[in-house]
Amino acid sequence: MAPTEPTAGRTTLSVDVEGGQLPADLLLPPSGLGPGIVVHQEIFGVTGYVRSRAEALAALGYVVLVPHFYWRLGDPVVAEGADGLPEAVGLAGRFDWPAGVADGVAALQALRSREEVDGPVGLLGFCFGGGLAFNVAAAATEAGSAPDALVSYYGSALPNLLDLADRVTCPSLHHFGLDDAYIPQETVRDIEAAVTARNDDVTFLRYAGAGHAFDNPSPVFHHADASAQAWVATEAWLLEHLPV
Template identity: 55%
Template structure:
């Protein structure tokens, strides 16, 4: 079960969802949404992270937008989501995510270091957050904005896990190799999953690749155990 909290920003209170592990405390993970918002899928992954022992915070990054609810039962849900995400101001959204990270770090339940993690839209946003803060751990699933953010790579000191599918039509393998070269470092892991397309961890039939999803989650849990031990 999650609780809804409010995060102060210069423009008002941003809603966010908080999950606690069974122990009641643990290292914190800021979880950043796909373009579909803090969907059932993102909430499910947040619960999975809490089951691993982490305190998880997922901010509602569409909070400033009207008519931002994405209906995944619509045939044009992807177009709807892309249009909604396109209405965001990137720098403003980075600032919101940084505010959420600060709020998470200040919570009594969040002990030890903190990670930032995101999927698709959130994967690129997480990389940007890692570049402008001292967060020590980053997990990025097929970060869609990464190709436009590589000028920030030298500012990211976090131990980093990047996950991609080899059949991603949005982030082609040439692009992934460019990303891999830019982010390379001693504490950086890049894992590729054969035959998986963009957003392959999302269980929606339009995206899901069950084998890749399961393997990537095992890699994620192992990476977190090593770099963000409970």
């Protein structure tokens, strides 16, 4: 299945969370109705890249919510690439992870309650967001509101979240580059063993020549073949597990 073209148009809404209002972008599919997906940002914030992936999912038929998880830090957006990486790492270091997980659970519940959502609701995240989405899935499951599917692109926090793996009961898809220096293959194998220990509906895909953040369009990270293959696989997997 070929990648879909992005659609234009989004609205901004607020989600009630502990300590304030979580801003989030809402994107609707052409039909106005569909299953839901909460997209979890990269370490750089809600960038144009993250928005473009959300738009592509909406074009595919999903109601998409993109929470601005850095809202407690002023909702910054950092330039992607080597120049912006130190600032982005600093933001991630200041990010209140437990509060962010709680925000993610609230965003999942808020999307489920939208009248435009017709069907199951899943989570999708990139890098920082890939690990955050995994943790949100575990927390939401524990709270009795498990997501229906999870897609994690090279979740950077996953090596530190393996004690939560048995709480992620929904089907999940995980993407990793074989040349990822940040998450080496030995660590990926540990992640896979933990995630599949009690869940049969788990898919791990690996891409030759691809490093960390290979889907990000910045030349520092981007691997064109891996990005294209992973997105086609993501669309096909989502259409199977969250049919539109």
